[in-house]
Amino acid sequence: MMHQEAMDLRFSSCRGVSFEIKPHKDPFAIDATRKTWLPWDSSKRIVPASGGIITRSTSRASSHFCDLDIDDETDADNILINIEEGYELNYELSVPNPAQQLPKDPSRKIVSRPQTKPKGSRLSVILLDQGMFTVYKRLFMVCLSLNIAMLVLASTSHFSYARNHATLFSIGNLLALTLCRSESFLRVIFWLSVKVFGRSWVPLRLKTAITSLLQSVGGIHSSCGISSVAWLTYSLILTLKDRENTSNAIIGVAITILSLLCLCCLGAFPLVRHLHHNVFEITHRFTGWASLILLWVFIVLTKSYEPETKSYRKDVVSKLVKEQEFWFTIAITILIIIPWVTVRRVAVKVSAPSGHASIIKFVGGVKPGILGRISPSPLSEWHAFGIISDGKEEHMMLAGAVGDFTKSLVSNPPTHLWVRQVCSDPTKSSLTAPTT
Incomplete structure (x- = not known):
């Protein structure tokens, strides 16, 4: 059950389907005329009732890295593909008979339908x-x-x-x-x-x-x-x-x-x-x-x-x-x-906990909260990411696989990358200079 709730939370906040909470006079009340989610249901799918406490927001699908898969990699990838192809995910739910035996690990099915709302042009x-x-x-x-x-x-x-x-x-x-x-x-x-x-x-x-x-x-x-x-x-x-x-x-x-x-x-x-x-x-x-x-x-x-x-x-x-x-x-x-x-070529360790994001580790602790730039080829392209560091031994970047370079970090992790350093001694740190 905890695994399922984690998957639902990840999906609703990071997979392009976002929700917003609306004020209600009694947030614990259940309207019998509306379809509602109950944790023991496993046969049907969830549909947020229009006008209810939770409704579909108008935000667009995001391709940023906020989805580190837990263990069901295949199912998660299928979900993402549907969203990227312009499909909306729709869930329906019916309240089951309370006498039914509660399953220990409920599963849900996903039905995709073409998006009816016409897409605007990329320029708009x-x-x-x-x-x-x-x-x-x-x-x-x-x-x-x-x-x-x-x-x-x-x-x-x-x-x-x-x-x-x-x-x-x-x-x-x-x-x-x-x-x-x-x-x-x-x-x-x-x-x-x-x-x-x-x-x-x-x-x-x-x-x-x-x-x-x-x-x-x-x-x-x-x-x-x-x-x-x-x-x-x-x-x-x-x-x-x-x-x-x-x-x-x-x-x-x-x-x-x-x-x-x-x-x-x-x-x-x-x-x-x-x-x-x-x-x-x-x-x-x-x-x-x-x-x-x-x-x-x-x-x-x-x-x-x-x-x-x-x-x-x-x-x-x-x-x-x-x-x-x-x-x-x-x-x-x-x-x-x-x-x-200040451009230097430094050794890195790249790991991919998900097919949609990679973690790049550098030697040397730096001040956290700044921005760094990395490049596979310094004359062609540079990419900026936020830096996380313990301030002592290493610092790292989290890169979402949303472009050619960031996707290659997952499919073909490099051993070295080019950086722009603050200090001239490459043995001290691989820190790149902050910018906007």
Whole structure:
């Protein structure tokens, strides 16, 4: 009986069928007009009565790892397959004769029927079902609106500094989006936030708001990416209008950078990112690196070019150190290089207590509650998981088998994985740096 109850609990909370408790004047009362579950019934199936204490919720089926099978692996897999194929599980129940002998280990049968409710498109799920006014999207709109406002003022000659330094604003947005994804920078921001707002006298509402902002800085990252494209387009238009004072090489490099940034933004579009995540990662990484290299070429060319003689100066270093674009690009380069300096290949032990999840163990105790990144190939893909640790000898990650990489951890457990470490000595810890 305890085994059956455990299976029922696991199924109802993790297999895509969720329930919610509704208030009732007497939670112990049984309505005789409704079908109700009783523990001694074994011949029929369970149907939550509509409008009763327990009703079917509107939440969608989840493919996350929350189902560690107890012992009936085959039956559990069949249940999951039905849910993934779009079937709803329906249970019926009738109250048996009390005189009947109670079975010691009741079994239940599952009947699946096609889902009658039409499914929405993947795009509508990604864009709409996640909420129209999330903190992420609010930050995205605020940041984008500020950039649009400054761009309009610059184009109407009401913001002369931005008009004369449009390229600087584009690079500034690139620096801001890099900071939002810099693990070292975010470590400092999170540490300061805890020190300042983690006091007992700070209102809980303010703590919650700060936490929401820190967890949604990706909205600023995305907005700055689009804004950098807009500012660079505006700078290129101004350059083409004054083509006599520039060179074809500068224009060609600028157009190439703009094309790479546009490709990077298209690859990060939600539909592409969710359906082709590996394509997104490769596009994002290599177009970003190529853009950074060409950005250095662009800065050197623009700061060394002399329109009067139509030639390039040789002593460009003395002029570069006086330009803001140079220092912004230096900061971007350092922030991008730092995580790759800490990349290490470490030994791991992978076990699979379920066909739907794996446990990855690393040597070295670390502070629990942080996030780590692992990869089978550092140039192709990285995956982030929460870290559990005893703080002494080892730490581990729990990975749900929901993608190609996480499924391979179950079917073909690796002996080594790539990680991003905090400490440079690989013998001390395999800890990866936290991020959002």
